[in-house]
Amino acid sequence: MAIADLEKLHIDPDRAGAVTDFLESHANTTGRELENLQEYTDLPGRAESRAGQPDMQWTLTMDMASALREAASWAAYFDVGRALGLLSRAGSLYQSAGLAFESFLLTIAGFPPMGEISRDVALLAQIHGQADAIDSAAIPNPLYHPQQQAYLLLACAGMTDRLVNYRQPPGLDENPDYRQMLYEIAAESPNRQGVLPFGSLGTPVRVPWDIGVHLLQDDNPESLEIIARHLTTLCRRYAEMMSLATVNGYLWDHAAAPVDVGDIEVMGIAALSASHFGSEKITSAVARLGLDSTDISFIPFGLGRDLSEQSSGHGNTDDPGF
Amino acid sequence: MIVQWCIKGMAFNSGDQEARSLIDSRQGIQCNWWRDVRTITAPGVRDKLTDANLNLHVNHFTAIDPATKRQFRELTPFISLTAGTVERDAAAKTNIIHRARATALWFGTNFGASDHAYLYTCWVVVAPRSAVVIEGVAEEVRDLNTYRRYSQFQTEGEMIAKVSVPDNQIRDCEKWSWDRTGMVFQKAWTYPNTRFTLPEQLSNIRELI
Numbered sequence: 001m002a003i004a005d006l007e008k009l010h011i012d013p014d015r016a017g018a019v020t021d022f023l024e025s026h027a028n029t030t031g032r033e034l035e036n037l038q039e040y041t042d043l044p045g046r047a048e049s050r051a052g053q054p055d056m057q058w059t060l061t062m063d064m065a066s067a068l069r070e071a072a073s074w075a076a077y078f079d080v081g082r083a084l085g086l087l088s089r090a091g092s093l094y095q096s097a098g099l100a101f102e103s104f105l106l107t108i109a110g111f112p113p114m115g116e117i118s119r120d121v122a123l124l125a126q127i128h129g130q131a132d133a134i135d136s137a138a139i140p141n142p143l144y145h146p147q148q149q150a151y152l153l154l155a156c157a158g159m160t161d162r163l164v165n166y167r168q169p170p171g172l173d174e175n176p177d178y179r180q181m182l183y184e185i186a187a188e189s190p191n192r193q194g195v196l197p198f199g200s201l202g203t204p205v206r207v208p209w210d211i212g213v214h215l216l217q218d219d220n221p222e223s224l225e226i227i228a229r230h231l232t233t234l235c236r237r238y239a240e241m242m243s244l245a246t247v248n249g250y251l252w253d254h255a256a257a258p259v260d261v262g263d264i265e266v267m268g269i270a271a272l273s274a275s276h277f278g279s280e281k282i283t284s285a286v287a288r289l290g291l292d293s294t295d296i297s298f299i300p301f302g303l304g305r306d307l308s309e310q311s312s313g314h315g316n317t318d319d320p321g322f
Numbered sequence: 323m324i325v326q327w328c329i330k331g332m333a334f335n336s337g338d339q340e341a342r343s344l345i346d347s348r349q350g351i352q353c354n355w356w357r358d359v360r361t362i363t364a365p366g367v368r369d370k371l372t373d374a375n376l377n378l379h380v381n382h383f384t385a386i387d388p389a390t391k392r393q394f395r396e397l398t399p400f401i402s403l404t405a406g407t408v409e410r411d412a413a414a415k416t417n418i419i420h421r422a423r424a425t426a427l428w429f430g431t432n433f434g435a436s437d438h439a440y441l442y443t444c445w446v447v448v449a450p451r452s453a454v455v456i457e458g459v460a461e462e463v464r465d466l467n468t469y470r471r472y473s474q475f476q477t478e479g480e481m482i483a484k485v486s487v488p489d490n491q492i493r494d495c496e497k498w499s500w501d502r503t504g505m506v507f508q509k510a511w512t513y514p515n516t517r518f519t520l521p522e523q524l525s526n527i528r529e530l531i
Contacts, residue, residue, distance in 0.1 A: 018434030
């Protein structure tokens with residue numbers, strides 16, 4: 001089906017394979033540079049050069065993560081298993097760069113960092129002034145950005161689904177009700193009205209935030225319809241962006257257009273929704289809203305659903321094995 | 323004014339010799355228009371450097387230009403360069419950074435069709451605001467491309483030089499090889515330009531005498 005999606009977009013599947021290989025190669029090359037950077041600064045007498053190292057280390061780490069994330073978004077069209085592996089590698093790197101995006105990627109890849117959920121909920125509580133003792137030093141700087149808070153909320157919602165749906169691992173049996181705690185934080189957050197752009201479509205951050213809130217509301221019969229409505233809007237916006245991007249045929253045909261042909265945010269939200277409600281329910285809900293499975297707008301939803309179905313086989317673990 | 327380091331990724335049919343000759347010829351990197359007509363004039367440059375043509379270059383590169391009945395790319399007065407974007411705040415909002423080398427390699431490998439690429443490292447002077455009609459400054463492409471990801475925070479590092487990048491602003495040419503089986507790139511060689519002028523020459527700091 002996903003190869004057919006590439007045809008709908010008038011993208012040569014060989015080109016999609018080439019750009020995926022290219023991006024993974026670039027990530028591997030950057031990884032070698034990272035290793036060499038570490039070896040260089042470990043040499044005797046090189047201590048004085050360390051002052052400037054964190055920036056280069058951060059740049060190389062982010063470059064590698066960006067390339068793997070983009071490679072994953074292409075691979076989702078023709079090899080879901082490869083896409084999940086690439087997402088996991090990217091997620092681990094975002095973690096070392098201090099970005100909550102890590103949790104989002106690992107969760108949709110089927111390797112949710114369950115061991116971090118207690119800390120993540122505490123961080124969201126601290127940021128929203130709902131913790132007893134606020135230790136601002138413990139909050140990673142990127143998490144002050146509403147976008148990173150939204151990724152963390154979505155990831156936590158997905159992780160708590162795992163706690164509900166799967167046998168809890170040892171040690172988590174007596175954990176507090178994370179879903180209720182998260183809901184209370186999210187429902188009161190100013191991000192519910194947030195207008196800052198989120199993701200490659202520049203969606204107002206209140207949209208993913210509202211999706212997170214409704215993924216946490218087990219007793220609200222309207223949550224399915226509300227999330228389906230958000231997803232439908234996102235998917236139609238995606239189709240419009242792709243249509244605009246195809247105008248520059250030179251860049252489009254060569255997989256060089258500055259857009260996310262595989263939109264990780266929409267795919268991820270679709271994956272989390274499919275995991276939460278079940279594939280059939282969420283598919284029926286978006287269909288009722290007119291999302292046509294033969295249209296370009298359906299593509300990121302379908303890719304996300306594929307990710308969800310394949311990643312659910314990973315079980316309840318936070319070890320991606322990479 | 324800002325001095326911006328950039329990379330131009332190129333693919334050549336005849337390989338290493340052609341790549342080195344771009345430096346040996348002392349012609350710099352010329353726009354397609356100049357290479358097509360061979361001789362350009364000052365009034366011709368004025369006529370070419372317009373907002374409309376910049377829009378065609380960025381958004382309609384292969385469209386037929388009604389003025390010439392040819393693809394715009396064949397007669398563009400602009401030269402696309404990549405500078406990359408590496409900002410912590412932008413990364414926290416987008417989760418993405420763009421390094422110039424990755425973009426240059428994709429173009430230089432002819433979009434993944436070739437197993438090697440030639441990268442020219444150069445510098446250009448960029449104006450703090452758009453100045454399409456001024457030949458001496460490059461443009462930082464920002465708002466023209468309405469579908470561009472997150473345009474208010476990052477530009478994806480695309481720079482547009484005008485008419486040519488002078489020879490003495492090109493530092494060197496690097497050949498990079500792509501081992502697609504091993505999934506890795508390696509730098510094969512570097513060919514320096516002995517006539518290169520360091521951009522520090524433009525520094526606005528005056529030393530005490």
